[in-house]
Amino acid sequence: MKGHSEEHIMKDYIALDIENPNSRGNSLCAVGILVVKNGKTAERIYSLIDPEDSFDRNNSAINGITENMVQGAPTLPVYWEHVGDIIADSPIVGHNIRYDLNVISKALERYDIPVPDFRYVCTLQMSRRLMDEPSYKLASLAEKTGYKYRQHHALEEAEAADHLYRYLVSTYDIGEIVPDVFHYVHL
Numbered sequence: 001m002k003g004h005s006e007e008h009i010m011k012d013y014i015a016l017d018i019e020n021p022n023s024r025g026n027s028l029c030a031v032g033i034l035v036v037k038n039g040k041t042a043e044r045i046y047s048l049i050d051p052e053d054s055f056d057r058n059n060s061a062i063n064g065i066t067e068n069m070v071q072g073a074p075t076l077p078v079y080w081e082h083v084g085d086i087i088a089d090s091p092i093v094g095h096n097i098r099y100d101l102n103v104i105s106k107a108l109e110r111y112d113i114p115v116p117d118f119r120y121v122c123t124l125q126m127s128r129r130l131m132d133e134p135s136y137k138l139a140s141l142a143e144k145t146g147y148k149y150r151q152h153h154a155l156e157e158a159e160a161a162d163h164l165y166r167y168l169v170s171t172y173d174i175g176e177i178v179p180d181v182f183h184y185v186h187l
Contacts, residue, residue, distance in 0.1 A: 009169050010121065010177045011039040013091040017157035018100045019063040020051075021070075026106035027051035028076065029065045032154030033083060034162050035090075041162075045083065046155040048073040051107075063152040077111050088116035091179040095138040095161045096124040098182060105184035119179035123164045130172045138164065 019030040029051050035043040050070045060066050074082075087104070094100055097120045105115045127136050133144065138160055139151050147163045149156040169177065 009039070010091055010093075010179070012037055013093050013121070014086060015093045015158040015162035015165070016087065016097065016100060017094060017154045017161065018103055019059075019065060019152060019154050020103055021053055021059055021065065021067075022056040023059065024053070025103050026110055027053040028103060028107055029055070029070055030063065030154040031079065031083070032156070032158040033086065034155070034158045035086065036162065044155060044159075045086075047079060049079055050075050076107050077113060080108070080113060084113075084116075088118065090119075092118055092120040093123065093161055093165045094120065094158065095122070095164065097122045097161075101182045102184065105182075109184075109186060115184045117184075118182040120182055121165065121177060121179050123161050123168065126168050126174070127164065130168060130174065 013036050015034040015036065017032045018028045021027055021029040028049050030048050031046070033043075033045040034041060035045065048065065048070050050073045052075055055065075055067045092101070101118050101120060108115045123138075124136055127133070127141055131141070133141065135141075138157065141164055142149060142160045145164065145167045147160060149160045151157070168174065
């Protein structure tokens with residue numbers, strides 16, 4: 001159950017989380033990115049996004065983001081110009097990250113922006129494989145490891161996923177970490 005040697009630990013990656021304004025799953029209203037270089041947090045990036053889409057009351061109740069709050073925020077095409085390379089070129093760590101990558105892919109497709117293949121490591125998959133817990137929700141796992149954060153805030157969720165990733169690789173002998181590839185296929 002001990003952690004593994006340093007050479008197997010991914011040291012350059014981003015942790016990512018998004019929030020979406022509705023249940024359609026093809027737009028986002030917030031992005032949180034934690035840039036990790038050589039195992040240390042190098043940058044925290046957070047932005048509200050104008051989804052140019054409607055807000056569901058349920059989503060706003062969960063993430064606290066309303067239509068009024070995103071007025072004047074960048075749209076995804078504008079924001080993607082600033083973070084697209086970081087997201088497309090870095091391994092991505094996140095909790096249930098395939099969901100986030102699917103939403104990002106569908107949102108990019110809405111704007112006819114080419115959808116890259118993403119490399120990712122999912123802390124939900126890792127924790128299910130390594131831990132025996134009653135709940136694998138990020139909040140439950142973070143609490144178990146003594147980490148507190150504000151749920152449904154994209155940057156804080158990204159930081160919590162990074163904390164969980166670091167906890168898992170330092171606690172369990174999991175061998176070399178090789179990111180999976182998320183390839184979006186329009187159905």
